[in-house]
Amino acid sequence: MKEQASLLDAFRLDGRVAVVTGGARGIGYATAQLFTAAGARTVLLDVDEAAAAQAAATLGPLASSMQLDVSVEGDVNRVFGEIAAARGRIDILVNNAGMALRRPSTELSLADWQRVVDVNMTGVFLCARAAAGHMLRSGGGAIVNTASIMGVSGGGLYPNISYQATKGAVVNMTRALAVEWAGGGIRVNAVAPTWVDTDFIGSLKANPELMDRIRSVTPLGRLAQPQEVANAILFLASPAAAMVTGHVLAVDGGYLAQ
Structure with missing residues (x-):
């Protein structure tokens, strides 16, 4: 039993400082919950300051929160600087903040396209760049980006071009940054979830016929739960994935797989 416990220590995050964007709810909150249980001092970042504070309060003394719009460069640099200054380091970043505007491409305005790009693509880059600056100075770290099955698939159940395009960008950004930062000890990976049972797909869940179609195209026949995605994120962020990057x-x- 002692040997088994020592092997499982590879999934522990004791002493590490983790930052989770979009941490107030859904996948972000489930990830923060798991990280604190694994021993990490975890900062929940969210554009909704009150929701982030309330979420952090449920997680105990290892959790805290700050307000952040990931699309604002100056705010990203300031917040990550404050986290590093207060806690001495940043070891883990989960780039989870995201949005979707599910509209036909011919009806999607340039302004709405840009809103999604700013959050889903530029925001991921800004937060990764800010975190990496601190990680490189302290000897490395781990970044996990939230991509999507729609980043590697055309989908087709409903129009969602700005989400699909930006999540595809996250997939290749993950690979490119993994190669660029490997020499500095930073691992960069991503998860690509299916439809997850959260408020993020609330409008889809209101359509029973669509939900039946989603389940029918998923071999396991159901939505994912936030905790199931968080489990994968913990693996990628932990020492257990020390040889996994890109x-x-x-x-x-x-x-x-189909």
């Missing part, structure tokens, strides 16, 4: 891990019930 990888996109599908948490999709077999959707991409």
